[in-house]
Amino acid sequence: MPTYMLPKHIAFSQSLASYVKYNLSDSTAQALTLEQLCRLSTDNFDAAQIAGISNTLLQYSPVQGDVLLRQEIVDFHKNLNCHSRIIDAESAVTFCGAQEALSAIYHTVLSAGDEIIVLTPSYPSLVNMAELMGVTVREIALCAENNWQVNIEDFNQLVNEKTRLIVLNSPHNPTGSTIDTNLANQILQLAQQYHCYLLSDDVSQASNYHSLALAHRYLDYPKSIVVGVMSKSLGLAGVRIGWAITTNNTLRHSLIAIKAVNSICCSKIDEKLACLALKNSKDILALNNQVILDNITLFSALIARHPEKLSWQAPQAGILALVEVRNITSITSWSQKLAKQSGILALPSELFGLKGNYFRLGLGQRSFAKTLVIFERFLLEN
Numbered sequence: 001m002p003t004y005m006l007p008k009h010i011a012f013s014q015s016l017a018s019y020v021k022y023n024l025s026d027s028t029a030q031a032l033t034l035e036q037l038c039r040l041s042t043d044n045f046d047a048a049q050i051a052g053i054s055n056t057l058l059q060y061s062p063v064q065g066d067v068l069l070r071q072e073i074v075d076f077h078k079n080l081n082c083h084s085r086i087i088d089a090e091s092a093v094t095f096c097g098a099q100e101a102l103s104a105i106y107h108t109v110l111s112a113g114d115e116i117i118v119l120t121p122s123y124p125s126l127v128n129m130a131e132l133m134g135v136t137v138r139e140i141a142l143c144a145e146n147n148w149q150v151n152i153e154d155f156n157q158l159v160n161e162k163t164r165l166i167v168l169n170s171p172h173n174p175t176g177s178t179i180d181t182n183l184a185n186q187i188l189q190l191a192q193q194y195h196c197y198l199l200s201d202d203v204s205q206a207s208n209y210h211s212l213a214l215a216h217r218y219l220d221y222p223k224s225i226v227v228g229v230m231s232k233s234l235g236l237a238g239v240r241i242g243w244a245i246t247t248n249n250t251l252r253h254s255l256i257a258i259k260a261v262n263s264i265c266c267s268k269i270d271e272k273l274a275c276l277a278l279k280n281s282k283d284i285l286a287l288n289n290q291v292i293l294d295n296i297t298l299f300s301a302l303i304a305r306h307p308e309k310l311s312w313q314a315p316q317a318g319i320l321a322l323v324e325v326r327n328i329t330s331i332t333s334w335s336q337k338l339a340k341q342s343g344i345l346a347l348p349s350e351l352f353g354l355k356g357n358y359f360r361l362g363l364g365q366r367s368f369a370k371t372l373v374i375f376e377r378f379l380l381e382n
């Protein structure tokens with residue numbers, strides 16, 4: 001029987017929970033209140049009622065997910081990407097977060113002895129789930145010298161007949177690196193050549209504040225699966241809805257069967273709220289992406305004031321970046337001191353599989369400016 005352990009970043013956060021008041025590593029964009037979300041579609045006083053939430057009958061939702069929500073999900077996806085295949089509501093399955101979707105995909109596609117290719121450092125589950133299943137993880141190690149970017153050669157070197165799945169995540173957690181349309185096409189060709197599955201974890205794709213060419217056409221290939229969620233670019237982690245989209249019927253039926261075993265269905269209210277948020281996603285993204293841009297400016301100014309202590313490469317998209325802390329011996333001790341002395345959580349990059357004195361910076365929160373004041377005081381005192 002496998003031994004289940006808390007993911008390292010969650011265990012680390014929990015070990016410091018009694019000290020922490022501010023989170024400098026949050027991977028989500030700014031959240032809205034329920035009332036703010038409902039008011040996006042109406043100014044009426046009883047916003048929740050008008051938005052059609054309060055008269056929801058609290059029964060089970062369909063296992064595959066509410067059909068109106070699935071339509072919103074594929075529309076959201078199609079707005080960001082380009083395909084020639086038909087993708088409709090039938091192509092999507094909702095899950096309780098992207099995490100449940102990723103777990104269902106791994107358990108559908110992978111068996112012990114398979115190989116997968118993953119970018120590292122990484123969102124811990126993308127590696128841990130595979131290792132627990134006895135799957136061999138081939139890592140493409142991103143490095144600061146290359147601005148954390150990958151190229152097709154990195155994939156060419158690892159892919160082989162045993163490769164069952166290529167896992168992508170762009171914009172990338174925790175480095176902020178991106179895969180542009182050109183590289184996406186090359187990776188797609190490679191996956192087709194080796195007949196392997198292709199998983200694109202797109203949870204922050206809509207945080208594209210510099211309008212980079214991030215559109216892909218992975219779903220033209222029936223062995224591709226795209227994952228999205230409410231928590232990252234849209235900032236609505238409290239609406240526990242994620243999704244997987246694939247044009248492969250067999251694969252999709254397996255995902256639905258696994259969901260039926262794990263959670264049966266998502267919360268009816270969450271599905272309604274997700275639908276409402278996706279209908280208003282342009283407005284939400286405009287607000288959230290502006291917060292990220294403002295925070296990048298603030299952090300660049302802080303770095304310019306303390307070049308001997310900090311360095312980074314500002315992200316071109318997404319909510320996250322890695323920051324190097326200079327002239328310290330251990331990032332873990334430094335982070336623990338930061339939490340204990342200043343109440344700030346900054347997650348060391350080794351929790352995501354990268355050695356060196358880096359921490360993950362989250363740029364999505366409106367409280368960022370306030371947190372930076374306290375952070376700068378800590379830098380000056382230490």
Ligand SMILES: Cc1ncc(COP(=O)(O)O)c(C=O)c1O
Pocket residue numbers: 027096097098099100123169173201203229230231232237242
């Ligand atoms: C790259 C990536 N994928 C998936 C997830 C899971 O998202 P959620 O926690 O909303 O299910 C996360 C969460 O941090 C993530 O960073």
